[in-house]
Amino acid sequence: MSTYLYRVNAFSQDLNSGNPAYVMRLTSPIQKQVMQEIAKELNLPITAFLLEQQCNVYELRWFTPSEEIKLCGHGTLAAAHILWEEGIIEAQHPITFTTKSGHLKVEKVRKGVQLAFSTDAPSPIDITSTIQQLVNVPILKAAQNSDRYLIEVADEESLKGLVPNLDLLATLPVTGLVVTSPSNKYAFQSSERGGELFIDYQDDLTYITGKAITIYKSHFNELLF
Known part of the structure; x- marks a missing residue:
């Protein structure tokens, strides 16, 4: 069987916006070191690796060019988008x-692909000179x-x-920074490429919904495994 590689823009439906990711649909397990080498060579923010476990259940792992991470929203959206678009799952x-963050449930809804994550609720902190x-x-x-920090x-x-x-951020005891502001429209990802998403909260779950587009798909050389 062939190993397919897909290039996807998540939280977008055009060529120049959204969060880019590769999705690799594996036919058998491969070593973590090989996944890392592939992600480094492909050199996008995220390469997501999919491996079927049972009907409608897939192992999903995310790698940046330098390390494996425990959770990635746009990599999850891209992976689900491919499984539905290719007709692998109805x-x-x-x-x-x-x-590595537990079980994640993803559904296709009117607004796109809906991801359900456990809410990681923030707590207020003082605006110190370092934070400013x-x-x-x-x-x-x-x-x-x-x-x-938020x-x-x-x-x-x-x-x-x-x-x-x-x-300065690299010296602080956090892995990232989120900056937000009020908007009259919706939750827009105001990055260089931009992106559109919708966020809802219910009990202890955060629902993130967005669309994706496949830029291309190809076969990966399995001899490199």
Whole structure:
């Protein structure tokens, strides 16, 4: 059997926006080191590896060019998109992914692909001089969850003009920084490429919904495994 490789833009339906990812649909297990070497060679923010376990249940692992990570929203969306688009799983059936963060359930809904994640609720923190130095605009509120800071600024213009201090961030005990502002429309990912997503909360779950588009698919040389 062939091993297929797909290039996908998640949270987007065009060529130049959204979060890019590769999805590799495996036919048999491969070593972690090989996955890492493939992700490094492909050199996108995320390469997602899929391996069927049983009907509608797949193992899913995510690799950056430098390391394996425990959770990736856009890599999950891209993987589910491929399974439905290729007709491997019928659109009316949800998908369960087994991951290093536990089981993730994904469904196809009217607005696109809906991901269900356990809510990692943030707690308010003081806006210290160090926190303020992370961004070049005034901060209204700051919070922290298990692995990142969350900062709110006044409006969309402040957000779009923001320049993060990544050198300072690298010295702090978190893995990331999320900056947000009020919007009159929806949750827009205001990155260089941009992206569209919808977020809903219910009990202890956070639902993230977005669309994806396949840029191309190809065969991967299995001799490299």
